[in-house]
Amino acid sequence: MKRRHFIAGLAGAAAWPLAAGAQQPAMPVVGLVNGRSAEDAARNAAAFRMGLRETGYVESQNVTVEYHWMEGQYQRLPAVMADLVRRRVVVIATPGFSLGAQAAKAATTTIPIAFGAGDDPVKLGLIASLARPGGNATGVNSFNTEVVAKRLGLLHDLLPKAVRIVVLVNPANAPIAEATLREVPEAARALGLQIRVLNASTSREIEAAFASLGRDPADALYVPGEGFFSSRRVQFATLATR
Numbered sequence: 001m002k003r004r005h006f007i008a009g010l011a012g013a014a015a016w017p018l019a020a021g022a023q024q025p026a027m028p029v030v031g032l033v034n035g036r037s038a039e040d041a042a043r044n045a046a047a048f049r050m051g052l053r054e055t056g057y058v059e060s061q062n063v064t065v066e067y068h069w070m071e072g073q074y075q076r077l078p079a080v081m082a083d084l085v086r087r088r089v090v091v092i093a094t095p096g097f098s099l100g101a102q103a104a105k106a107a108t109t110t111i112p113i114a115f116g117a118g119d120d121p122v123k124l125g126l127i128a129s130l131a132r133p134g135g136n137a138t139g140v141n142s143f144n145t146e147v148v149a150k151r152l153g154l155l156h157d158l159l160p161k162a163v164r165i166v167v168l169v170n171p172a173n174a175p176i177a178e179a180t181l182r183e184v185p186e187a188a189r190a191l192g193l194q195i196r197v198l199n200a201s202t203s204r205e206i207e208a209a210f211a212s213l214g215r216d217p218a219d220a221l222y223v224p225g226e227g228f229f230s231s232r233r234v235q236f237a238t239l240a241t242r
Helices: 003-020 042-054 074-086 098-107 145-158 174-191 203-215 227-231 233-241
Strands: 029-034 064-069 091-094 113-117 137-141 164-169 194-199 220-222
Touching (some): 029 098, 074 098, 145 220
Parallel strands (some): 029 091, 164 220
């Protein structure tokens, strides 16, 4: 799946009504699905629109972008993807959202998918191989999981006396949670750190995790790069200050 196929999907969808008759051509619809909130991902959405403009597409002029902000409610993904497929959007975009890309891939084998993944897209089942992706998905790997060990090392450098580390994971976001649980223990052993894992998939569960830290203190808290956690950064800062 090449970048030109993404553009061709837009161009083809914009052109076909002209061949069908004299009716006003409908603008192609791009479904953008993100794990964060609209407010938290405002800069990302602006960058997406800029990217579209660079290829000649301007929102509300010759393309419609339909935004779906999951806000950590990942259980809604199958229904959202099914609706986009049913309405035959021309492209499903899941920037920085591996779980969304997997849900899109499970929902369609024909509609082009433009993804941004934090882990190996082959391992995630999005493409067949890096050399020959095949299928209907194309995108980029931001290598987030590859730097998990490095982040833990930086934490150790900042707090060399910290030994007891709590790692927070969101089990609702399986790709990130699994990668964190795979990479962190090995890196922790190499650094001589003791790891305790806490789960949180909602704001209330984040509160509960911090409450447990009050009962069983740790030296530091490690929070992986994950859409829902990023959207709750103010909550994290407030609880940590307390």
